[in-house]
Amino acid sequence: MLQLDGTDRKLLRELQRDSRRSVQVLGEAVGLSASACHRRIRALEDHGYISGYRADLDAARLGYAMQFFIEVGLTSQSEAALEAFEAAVQDIPEVLECHLTAGHSDYLLRVICRDHEDFERLHRRLSARLPGVARIHSNMSIRTVKARMGLPL
Template identity: 40%
Template structure:
């Protein structure tokens, strides 16, 4: 695991940005106790060094008509080959897939997919995922209610 070299001010910067990435540099500087110029230099360094991956809006799935979420455990035939890499590239490019993890246990991959409704899920599963030649088995769990998603990363271990 790479060593994390964030001092207390860097940690406050990333904590504040996880809460509200729309803060202006002046607002951010005020919250972390810096003047704007040093705050901006630190922010640019955090971006350049890969601590900050990007900025985006968190959208409400249901409000946008994406009320159906499922978690799919996918087993594939073979792992250390070009076909497995092709599977990964293909799945990552599918817009319905909002998360993809290589996992241990019964499944090889855990996918989170989001679609408008059950019929769209069926089309995704049958027409896209099960059409991939390397896919051996898919087990689905349907989300009944989302209690927490997209939460900020816990950073207490950095202190």
């Protein structure tokens, strides 16, 4: 296991902020040469601290104007029921996140939709096609107040 030092944490913060910068620019930001910076990034990747790189897309610009948080309760919490639900939810592209929760519901889903008709279609799909669904409770997001993409380091 790689022990993170202050430079590693600075580098992770910089990568979260903008991973498209060159290794030279990242190195300058954290006080390393380009080659030392490259070695550190490679070590952070190899040890699983960096799980990937991605582009953040604008959902509204791409036509997804609505976001919902959906609580799902299952008829059973058996291992087989949980596995069946989790496998089925993987095939629904509008489901951006699925969390197994402790509390009132079994799962919390974050979904995006283009409009009300799109949400109705998705709601029916969730109710009818997902195995073991006993109840669904939907909350529409009016506006995102804070969306943190990076982890506090």
